Amino acid sequence: MLRRTYVTPAITLALGALFILLPFAAESFIVKTVTEVLIFGIFAMSLDLLVGYTGLVSFGHAAFFGIGAYAAGYLAQNLSPNLFINMPLALLIVAGAALVIGFFSIRVSGVYFLMLTLAFSQMVYAIADRWTDVTGGSNGLAGIPRPRIEILSFQLLFEETTARYFLVLVFFLLVYAALRWIVRSQFGHALIGIRENETRLRAVGYNTTRFKLMAFVIAGVFAGVAGVLYAGFNRFVSTNELYWTASGQVLIMVIIGGSGTLVGPALGAALILILQNIVSSSTDRWPTIMGLVFIFFVFAARRGVMGIIRAALAKAK
Template sequence: MTIDHTSPAALARPGRPPKLLELAVRHRVLLAALFLLVFPLAVPFKALAIQILIYGLYALGFNLLFGYLGLLSFGHSALLGTGAYLCGIAFVHLGAPWYLALLVGVVAGMLIAAVIGALAIRTRGIYFAMVTLALSQCVYYVFYQSVDWTGGENGLRGIDVGTIDLFGLTVDFIDPLTRYYVVAAFVIAALAVLSRILASPFGAVIEAVRENEARARASGYDVTMTRLLTFVLSGGFCGLAGALLALHLSIVPIETLGIETSGLAVMMCLLGGMGTFFGPFVGAAVFLGLENLVSLWTVHWQLIVGAIFTACVLFFPKGIWGTLLHWMERGGRR
């Protein structure tokens, strides 16, 4: 168990990590926010920093289902893509302001998650993964064929947000650093919501279902409803990530709904550390950083990144962030 989802009461027991780590758990959102505020200073260019934020949020939504609940989904691109497309449609075709379009993307992600979850949630293991994959391909086909609304294979274009109004202030959304901090504000808010979920009784039920489903059911918990609600919450985070991606790119490519995008969530979650609070962002930073760095040297960057990913899985099975937390916990017990 990592400190990301260990209760402060448990950390206070003898043999647990020192006081400093206990404080880090209690104030994890604040620490994450402080890190994200200075993060663009350590990244070569701001567009990469924004990508890491958005895809980290996407992986965070996947991690809620996979890392905390224990359900492997191969269809999370449907949640990301639906959020992106519905945000873009609301902005381009319906003339909605950016903040309302963003809200539409979040709600759309939750609704499509409710539909997919209702159909897949009673299956287990590889059957659940395959059902989510099949349903995500159905979603892909629907958006691909809705050319008048989505642009088909050309993607949805025209999501041009030049300025945004915040409490009477006009903010230049074209400026990369300003755009980063606008996106970071939503990501920090999402982290606060996730932290509250995990610290709530419902968060304890989620982990109880993952650890021992039969015991959770015997204790009176509705396992099926817990799975469905977790899937819907995961859809909300992924829908927000998709909406932010649409506003950032000014276009929603059809590849957003592709199976490769679902694979990205799995890779980032495993790289960073499943079941950890900040691991998805570490995984996103490592994967996207390697992609941008190695692609400057060779067009065969996928081969090198794939080899590095394999090595990480073999030698750091808890993920990079998860392994670091594990070492810190072991050091605290000595």
């Protein structure tokens, strides 16, 4: 009984200590890699709200990540790198784009929804590629100022790798907490109902179209948060962040990690990015390796990394 009671809290405390001590004990390269993992973890969790909880498989989610990154980069260069200014403005732009794209996309379902989100994402990519005055076109936005927080005379800079790591970690925890609250709320239960049987939910009086649109916008905004952080972390944004392959990659993160779990997609992001760094350093055929990993999870571990962990914890208890 004691073992069953303390296994999960012990793991939570160990992970908390690991994340706090990491930047003080690890090399700069490792800290930068984990920071990138946390950013893409936010991105993957945002998509999980659609895929895992609402049953809407989007192949255009990178549009909101890219819009958030471009908006934050442009605002940092031309207005202010203050996160209290450029993040709300960037997310407002992302929310507007998600509202427009979602309004049309949620009218269809299944493969039609997937293809329509892909089409809209490619439209955003084409606009970014040609709108050189704002996006830099194929050259991208370079030299984006590092993010900072300014309140009156108080100023908090994020020039150091460790400072940026903790900034991203805080946002990761906030986004996770917000999404966890959402999926456990009545709104979240309605989304799960849409995933399980939308017709039945509509029959008992739910406006499923409104719920799906709200979920689409919320997911888009959280993807935008990841994009804003990415712009400040990378100091460069290109059209690659908007291309369909970016949407495909984050979808693979969700599937490999375990959809409908929130934590799973974040673990999927960690697995993909770490493997990518390891494999790409020794061979240029890392996409083939990633494909084999994906095939393995599809056939041998359909519940993803989170499913494997839950099975292991169940045995430990």
